[in-house]
Amino acid sequence: MRLFTLDFEKPIVDLEETIAELRKQADEQKIDLSAQIKAIEEKLEKTRKEVFTNLTPWQRVQLARHPKRPYMLDFLQRIATDFTELHGDRRFGDDHAIIGGLATIDGQRVMVIGQQKGRDTKENLMRNFGSPHPEGYRKALRLMQLAEKFDLPVICFIDTPGAYPGVGAEERHIAEAIAVNLREMMVLKTPMIAIVIGEGGSGGALGIGVCDRVLIMENAYYSVISPEGCAAILWKDRAAASQAAAALKISAKDLLELDIVDEVIPEPLGGAQKDYDATAATLKKAILKHLDKLMDVKMSELLENRYKKFRKMGVVAKAEPKKRGKKAALPVAQTT
Amino acid sequence: MDVFDKPKITETKTKKRDIPKGLWVKCKDCGEMIFSKELAANLKVCPKCDLHFSMTAAERVAALADEGTWTEYDADLVSVDVLKFTGVAAYSERLKSHQRQTGVLDAIQTGLCKITGHDVSLAVMDFGFLGGSMGSVVGEKVTRSIEKATELKIPSIVVSASGGARMYEGILSLMQLAKTSGALALHAKAGLPYFSVLTHPTTAGVMASYASLGDVIIAEPKALIGFAGPRVIKETTQQELPDGFQTSEFLRERGLIDVIVHRKQLKETIGKMLDYFSGRGKRKFKAA
Numbered sequence: 141m142r143l144f145t146l147d148f149e150k151p152i153v154d155l156e157e158t159i160a161e162l163r164k165q166a167d168e169q170k171i172d173l174s175a176q177i178k179a180i181e182e183k184l185e186k187t188r189k190e191v192f193t194n195l196t197p198w199q200r201v202q203l204a205r206h207p208k209r210p211y212m213l214d215f216l217q218r219i220a221t222d223f224t225e226l227h228g229d230r231r232f233g234d235d236h237a238i239i240g241g242l243a244t245i246d247g248q249r250v251m252v253i254g255q256q257k258g259r260d261t262k263e264n265l266m267r268n269f270g271s272p273h274p275e276g277y278r279k280a281l282r283l284m285q286l287a288e289k290f291d292l293p294v295i296c297f298i299d300t301p302g303a304y305p306g307v308g309a310e311e312r313h314i315a316e317a318i319a320v321n322l323r324e325m326m327v328l329k330t331p332m333i334a335i336v337i338g339e340g341g342s343g344g345a346l347g348i349g350v351c352d353r354v355l356i357m358e359n360a361y362y363s364v365i366s367p368e369g370c371a372a373i374l375w376k377d378r379a380a381a382s383q384a385a386a387a388l389k390i391s392a393k394d395l396l397e398l399d400i401v402d403e404v405i406p407e408p409l410g411g412a413q414k415d416y417d418a419t420a421a422t423l424k425k426a427i428l429k430h431l432d433k434l435m436d437v438k439m440s441e442l443l444e445n446r447y448k449k450f451r452k453m454g455v456v457a458k459a460e461p462k463k464r465g466k467k468a469a470l471p472v473a474q475t476t
Numbered sequence: 477m478d479v480f481d482k483p484k485i486t487e488t489k490t491k492k493r494d495i496p497k498g499l500w501v502k503c504k505d506c507g508e509m510i511f512s513k514e515l516a517a518n519l520k521v522c523p524k525c526d527l528h529f530s531m532t533a534a535e536r537v538a539a540l541a542d543e544g545t546w547t548e549y550d551a552d553l554v555s556v557d558v559l560k561f562t563g564v565a566a567y568s569e570r571l572k573s574h575q576r577q578t579g580v581l582d583a584i585q586t587g588l589c590k591i592t593g594h595d596v597s598l599a600v601m602d603f604g605f606l607g608g609s610m611g612s613v614v615g616e617k618v619t620r621s622i623e624k625a626t627e628l629k630i631p632s633i634v635v636s637a638s639g640g641a642r643m644y645e646g647i648l649s650l651m652q653l654a655k656t657s658g659a660l661a662l663h664a665k666a667g668l669p670y671f672s673v674l675t676h677p678t679t680a681g682v683m684a685s686y687a688s689l690g691d692v693i694i695a696e697p698k699a700l701i702g703f704a705g706p707r708v709i710k711e712t713t714q715q716e717l718p719d720g721f722q723t724s725e726f727l728r729e730r731g732l733i734d735v736i737v738h739r740k741q742l743k744e745t746i747g748k749m750l751d752y753f754s755g756r757g758k759r760k761f762k763a764a
Contacts, residue, residue: 303684305704305712310722313732315683315703322657323689327665342641342650343684343703350654364641364650364681369708374563374643388646389559398558400647450658451619453651454612459554459581 198382203359208413212254212297218420229278238276251287254297271304277317296334303344318347325350331434363390533585533602541589548587567644586621592747597625608638611645615652622659640680653685669753695724
């Protein structure tokens, strides 16, 4: 159990263990410790609320990466009555870090696509820890276009630390694979919903994230760069990741305020890993609610709204006139 | 016993101030000292080894646009510190100091001009400003530049030079990838040509959006072009990187870009492409 305990969860686990210990004593020695147990249980409840209602952005990142966190397939098992996986990009290979296929959710047939992490080392090696190669993005686009052709809505589950930084990925042009997805998703003629269920790692996440609705789970994050990467560059110290996580405004609530996501899907106290069924039920409800609305929108309007949705992202201002046309200092040649 | 005393090595301090800043430039590749006026006259290409130095946006525009045709748009757009980003350095401070140093407001210039007589909407990135990073201003200006091209039914050209998305604007920077690529979707639907010119360096977020989407992708020689930085790849994979990895030449060899063009031929090449793509052919075939 301790193996999967995060630092900030320790006071909770300590109390849980104390209670277990007392119960054992009471049982073995046949003494009544119910009063003591009750007192500690109350304290436990209080501590739990305190810890989990005041999570820092960095603590949420840790929850988003929790090894027990439900992944796409865990959700599909609970929200879909069928999942028929379709493989490959028809060009080079089948990426196991992005999976996709046909699924039925509450009678509605859809195309589901998403990043999938492994539960153990062996599966993680196969799934490359949820870091897709170009083939993953090309498969995703192939399936999206298939969905478009046969009028299936698309549901994307985002959960990746980022697109894979490797020689092969570069040689097969991962940047282009992502870029093409961004361009084509913008004009894809079918309703699309993306949900950030865990890690929303930069371009690797956005590569399947240009949708009519973008939802996020309460403890998931979505960021332009990993907190560690940002810390390494701006703080010159990866250990500054918690400061970077706060500065980057990557948690669900901040993203809602910034108008990047449309809705935050609540998780059970302590995180999604505490209760897969309850989390999946909430997620399913949210998906169906948004899908229901999107299915009623005329296609031309849907596409126009999608364009506008992303078109308005970003904040710019007009400079004070005095700043304008200010002459550059002596142009200094820079070495490349 | 030493017969000779060891020669005393005294470091002669070169007075850097004796050389006026910017008068002479040392080529990073071949070490040649180049008179900066000569370098500028040579389009910032090393006369000895052909290394292509970084150009400011203004220099690039001057090198590409037909004389007297450039009209700049949205020159007054400035970045906003939306996240109130405070790290080791505050974003607002970094912005101010870069604006002071460079005399420009952000890492891009956009406008309309003619190139060899063709009307185009041109966007030019400036690596000298915060590493050419793309925040809201860069994303907005690129998007407007493409939208203007769509509206005026003219080609769009973006000359990239960027380390990627601007961290200081967090997720808003990331969303510029979607915004700019989306604008290109509509431009493409209108049947208009879009050229992407990759210069040293073009990486990460910019590469994962408009820079990779050109109908024609032209790169300058020996530019660093890629998605992930070479250091990150090395650290992640613990692999030795192949020779010339992520250079223009490497990308051409693997079929990822159309052509590598020396800066001195860039304008002419773009002009020729524009001829081909502007429907000015001798005879048109009948559209169905």
